[in-house]
Amino acid sequence: MVSDPIIRIRGLRTQFGPKVIHEGLDLDVMRGEILGIVGGSGTGKSVLLRSIVGLLTPAAGTITVDGVDVQRAPPADRARLRGMWGVMFQDGALFSTLTVRENVEVPMRPLGLDAGVRRKLADLKIAMAGLPPDAGDKYPSQLSGGMRKRAGLARALALDPAILFLDEPTAGLDPIGAAEFDQLIRGLTDALGLTVFLVTHDLDTLAACCDRIAVLAEKRVIATGTIPELRRLAHPWVHAYFNGPRARAAFDQPTGKEL
Numbered sequence: 001m002v003s004d005p006i007i008r009i010r011g012l013r014t015q016f017g018p019k020v021i022h023e024g025l026d027l028d029v030m031r032g033e034i035l036g037i038v039g040g041s042g043t044g045k046s047v048l049l050r051s052i053v054g055l056l057t058p059a060a061g062t063i064t065v066d067g068v069d070v071q072r073a074p075p076a077d078r079a080r081l082r083g084m085w086g087v088m089f090q091d092g093a094l095f096s097t098l099t100v101r102e103n104v105e106v107p108m109r110p111l112g113l114d115a116g117v118r119r120k121l122a123d124l125k126i127a128m129a130g131l132p133p134d135a136g137d138k139y140p141s142q143l144s145g146g147m148r149k150r151a152g153l154a155r156a157l158a159l160d161p162a163i164l165f166l167d168e169p170t171a172g173l174d175p176i177g178a179a180e181f182d183q184l185i186r187g188l189t190d191a192l193g194l195t196v197f198l199v200t201h202d203l204d205t206l207a208a209c210c211d212r213i214a215v216l217a218e219k220r221v222i223a224t225g226t227i228p229e230l231r232r233l234a235h236p237w238v239h240a241y242f243n244g245p246r247a248r249a250a251f252d253q254p255t256g257k258e259l
């Protein structure tokens with residue numbers, strides 16, 4: 001892994017009216033890593049993700065992705081960024097009136113590709129996300145929750161992104177489906193050289209996938225590190241999170257990431 005930041009956040013403040021979500025938040029996401037984002041409910045993990053991809057406008061601070069200021073760069077640079085990342089939202093955010101293949105084709109439409117090429121590319125992404133070939137013709141309502149997640153992943157992969165943003169990808173999956181999804185994310189990241197920003201509450205996902213973890217609390221990132229590094233911290237929330245009974249069950253097994 002080359003350790004230079006592909007995402008750099010400095011002094012971020014986000015707020016909704018008087019309610020401040022982030023204040024003075026700094027974070028680096030290194031090129032080629034899977035960074036897990038954890039924090040209590042409502043600490044602003046999803047808001048952070050949406051701010052990075054330009055869906056929310058911060059009240060202060062800077063966010064640069066691949067050297068481009070997400071808020072202030074000229075439109076052409078920001079358009080380049082949008083082609084550089086793929087986002088998988090928590091609920092899949094699929095269009096219910098489109099088939100899976102059509103959903104995956106949506107981000108490709110502005111490229112002006114021939115319809116046949118677009119279809120082949122979409123089918124490739126559907127296969128990469130681990131869906132069977134006939135899934136492309138189905139509507140989201142005809143899929144299980146796990147398959148909808150995979151369809152959301154296929155759409156996030158549509159433009160061959162360098163960065164993948166995943167918001168709670170294993171939420172609602174059964175343990176077997178969640179473990180398969182973890183492997184899929186790790187495998188795709190390694191095979192394609194992706195950088196992944198992964199919001200999760202799933203301790204098994206942290207253990208199976210993440211190179212580093214950033215902890216959100218007190219409106220900022222209070223700690224970043226590997227699981228063993230974070231387990232040694234005295235901060236009460238971090239200590240409870242990484243050393244509680246569920247954490248012990250997830251982390252006290254040989255995963256190859258304890259070293």
Ligand SMILES: Nc1ncnc2c1ncn2[C@@H]1O[C@H](COP(=O)(O)OP(=O)(O)OP(=O)(O)O)[C@@H](O)[C@H]1O
Pocket residue numbers: 016021039040041042043044045046047048
């Ligand atoms: N569009 C919005 N308008 C007003 N408040 C919002 C908006 N989006 C998020 N919030 C608030 O910002 C806070 C952080 O929300 P966010 O969804 O980022 O939390 P989270 O850390 O992802 O939580 P969870 O783990 O429960 O998903 C919450 O209090 C939420 O109500």
